[in-house]
Amino acid sequence: MTTAPLPAGATEAPLRWSDALLLGFAPMDRCHAEFVDVVAALQAAPDAELPARLAAVRAHLQSHFAQEDEWMTATGFPARECHVGEHAAVLASVAQVEVLLSRGDTATCRRLADELARWFPGHADVMDAALAHWMCKRRHGGKPLVFRRSLGAGGQPPAPSSKPPSIPR
Template sequence: MPVHGEIVLGFDPMDEVHAHFEIQLATALACPDDRLLQCIGELTEHLKHHFAAEDVWMRDSDFPPAQCHIDEHAAVLQSAQEVLPLVAQGRLSVGRAFVRELANWFPAHADHLDSALAAWMSKQRFGGKPVVIKRAAAHHH
């Protein structure tokens, strides 16, 4: 069964990625200082895979507003990569602020950008004109 988090968009592969993200975000929000660097590192790794998967879905499916969505992913990753060395130097407050910002950013991003992509993917997969789905089709449980 797919894992579902707080935000469920009805496109299982994306809902699963989001559920894992929510778990990692909750872990990072609650983690002790001595694990903050590790938590943000894991969160950053997750984001790389999460965003890469969505970027591939957008490109493969010719999602119309893809560039804006891909740019937002790139901006978030850029921030994560700037925060990591600061946390490594002991600037934990910067790391905590970043994790909080991420927690604030994600629901709106999922609501506006990801939900549009989920609807687009579902429509292409289950209705509308037939579309050849690469890679994603092998992801069924």
Template sequence: MSNPQSSNHHAHHAQRTTMRIERLEWNDGLLLGHGPMDDEHREFVHIVMALRNSTAETALAALAAVEAHLISHFDLEHEWMEKTAFPDVYSKCHRDQHDEVLASVFQVHQLAAIGQIGLGAVHRLAQSLMDWFPGHADYMDSSLSAWINGKTHGGQAVVLRRNLVHESRIPGGESKNLVEAKAA
């Protein structure tokens, strides 16, 4: 018998939308308040942009770096979930997203390695990762970060975000008010 709460949770995230990100850059808007997680995310941004900017000569090495980073990064998050008894309903959804992302990276890496796909497909994967990441961090990782901080420190972290130009935490995104102001 399925858990209705779990079904609703999965349905909510299945309907998530992504915004096209032109350039993914690390900034304070991406901070979640758990230092080790923020460090992993900073590294992810760097590695994905290297993949996005890869050439025919560097694409396979960049794919291997993304794959290795994601395996390590996701294993670390899964370890945190287990150590802190993160609720199963959220853990399952979070892990499912990780599995989907890894499956895509593995597939593109394998096909690129045997020459069945080219640089365009590699760059599309990088774009997909760039578009996926801010939403995943905001919905999945922020709840895990808050849970970890609550379990280990007894409360929420205070996150100081410097030099944010607008309300949006999505790199390259703009708040609705700024977009309306520019149109006027």
């Protein structure tokens, strides 16, 4: 199996969905699969497509984070403030990078894409897993059940990061 070369300036292979990212709350898992798709598209985009791909990431994040906030608010999720704070930091980073990209800074946009790919597995494993557990407990009376296929050596997601991506100016 061969892989396509990365676009000029790309630093990492695109984020890929794997069963390791499943949390057992189907609406959240679907949203996370979409996140993986839009971030991977941003990571793999040629320079000319970066503005449109970054706009797609922003639109997805706004919808994704609003959905999670709706779940947290409607159910009285105890860790809501911390969770939405991390979401706000991610959206602020995306907004800053959109400005820099509009001035031609493709390298910072690519760094953001890679940081989102590194950040997401850790965020999902900690914050979103707690929310998935909470939602399943509310809806079904118990913890989520997750059945994963064998992941093998290459099926693991990128190493998690415990903080939201931040792009220095």
